[in-house]
Amino acid sequence: MMKTLLAAATAAAALVLPVAGAHAGPLEHAVEHSGDRAGTVEIAATVLSPSRIRVAGARVRIRPVRPVRLEMATPAGWTSVREGHTTRRGHVAFTLAAPSATTTYRVVAPAHRVTVRKRTGPHVVSKRVRLPAWTGPARTIVGATPPGDGGPGGPVEPPVGATRLLDVSAREHGDIGPGDVVVSADGRWVAFDGRDGILPEGSNDHNNAWDVFLHDTVSGTTTLISHDPGGQAADGTSFGPRISADGRFVTFQSTAGDLAPGDDNEQYDVFVYDRVADSVELISRNGATVGIRHSIEPDISADGRYVAFTTYAANLRPDPVVDNNTQVMRVDRTTGERWAISWRSTDPMSGSAGSPSISDDGQMIAFTSTSAELVGRDDNGAQDVFVYDARTASLRSVSRTAGSPRVTAAGVSGTPRISGDGATIVYTSGADDLAAGDDNEAVDVFSYDVASRVNTLVSHNASGHSADAGSHEPGVSRDGSAVVFVSYATDLPGAVPGRGQVYAADASGRIELASARDGSASAGNGGAGRPSVSADGRLIAFTSTGTDLVPGTAVAVNRLYLRTRP
Template structure:
């Protein structure tokens, strides 16, 4: 089989200066917490919920497992009914003949799997596609694709960003210039607002907006209703920007940049910024509670639905007091309260040691942060010696492992790419483990969903 696997399925989450995040979903809902630094009321009792369970979602419509290559989730709908994932397995769709990565959605209620990386008339993409985000209701899916046959007139020979409407079946290109023409260079990582009107994306093109002469990747925002595109990452930034995430209403866009975009940015490393598209204000997110800039690399931003909370990965040691583990941690910034806390903490609130934590994704209200970690002391009984996916409840101050088997046992291989639903009750993740569900015999990484015990 000839495949196009030079680029991993996680391209949408991988930037050249990023710590491992093997994206960001447009979050659902607008519930807002009080200051997380001082805690909030715990979630409803687990007795009111169904017991925890783990299911495999990277299966075909008959429940058959993938036969080749890996499958990785990148988003879930607000209620966990729909899980979107990227896969190169050729057997998940009956007409999969392109021998490369596709973007799929699993409907857990009906038990069906459908492809979204296809044209409006249902023609499969002629090259690789990689998922980026999913609307809260599961209707819209955004993805990056190298395919040239998804929309008419795609002649730029570069990656583009697309949005597929699962209700109407239409696929449209969204990484367009302000004049509506195609970009003259690679565009990728399209993150959609809740209604898919606004799309934040990265582009190396020089023609998306007039006067783009910096020669590096910038962040742009496309208004699909108005047909306009504006630059988000400042006028002619002197270094590349990447990894956009967008608030539910499209007002806020957060991203990573190596450029010095605000006064006082003298650390010489990548930082996380947030742009208010209504007021035009731009501020740096990855600072300590006292406002000190990070003393090391910061990447992988994810945002709450209302834009109040931003989580990120950082190697910095000065964002919170007592950070002495010398590895990357996951942090959360409350932009309203002006506080920064560490999210990758042990179950009793202690500092994790012996490995990095990375790749955060956040629930809509900012209460729950899911992340991957190589650390073995985040929870008791972690003896598998591989990366796992964890869920931090910043309201209750607890950390639990999400990448567990249906019976609660730990996985026998690594897990990563955690995605949390709006209320924190479901976590999707990728895993190479073979013991999470019965009859997992394909020997490849699969996508799973865990119903959490809260």
């Protein structure tokens, strides 16, 4: 049986804190505890509230139950992983899968108010007492298995050059779906869509449709998140996830009518899943009224407050116009406010908008539009990329001709992704006049600097010219220093003719193969795609049909991997 010391603190380490209106005494202290089952660890603490307070002139003994949570240290800060309550004796214990990598935890008790009552003759006197917030000492647990040896869930960040299989499927032929794979800021949480074998037989996924799942790379667990209030798989197709920075919120689109109350339109709608509450919220609505037509392609801000999405529904716009064009909306989940950021007062507009990508703070949104009326001198008759700044309610063109402040490029541009800090936008384009070196007459990946308004060719070969085949599916790290994309080119590092591979480009323009075999810089024997990069650019999630990226994957099915880069 595995045993892990979680704290060296004893009663001697107890804290003495003042409590308003209460007797000052020993409050909280962490205690030693150990794993109680093989492969698990139990993290325990004792949260001792003041034992007596003064009510109506007498001291009354109290033993309140109070909420607590378990937090784990990540590169992005402390992340809540479990929530619970103390017993009346102040004890709390969290049991979870033993981490593979060395991991640091702490127990946190937020401020809490309780009511204490004392009977005095025929009367009952009540008093509200505020128990102060407390954060327990950080305690580190040594990983149960060495990094990279295939322990439960694997380490959060394996060695540089490691490619790790994320074991998200309970059965060998679990099917990864058509939508994007997205990774949280610290690389711990990965959201994806799939069906047929992701969860074990007899689980709550029995709808024979695409569903959205959330995988925890620390515990190795995969959870169905597109579920009804009773926890069962929704009654429609769900896909296209996007994830908040800490992995708590996941937004996606679904045709299901039983994910949230009031969804009776039989259309695609946009939802947000809350991992902590294990609940699903309908976003594409106007008050209590759901959109009358499809809403799709959602994205979410770092804290989960703002959601941007594409909609056909005229009744979701602040100034509804009945037409057949799609527009991009931004919704504030806190206030309920809605903005149609791609719509202007022209009635009707000449084109549609879509593919929104939102910055961490929710204030910058990149999107596409075929409209010629959003900016001046948009006369290319093609879809372009734009960026909207909610702070100034201003909009500008991104895919514009090199050296020109206004003229849109001579080709179709799409699939924008904005960096978390809002300073960089990566996208694809078939235009050949966006940046120097683009001479391949194919779709390439570009990076736009919001401050300088300059486009740079990302998918280039060693000579600085565009790669010899198309590149697509771009993604970008929080500060724009790492860009990931898929390419079929044969003149990029590790290229395999006829098979798309995932690449990562750094700020210097250096490009490396990301969909490489474990511990190698060489490609596997299958195609790869759907890349997503962590906030710091070190972890890249992707899918591949290869059978030789890691041992034990002899059957050629689409699997999910995580690559660590410098």
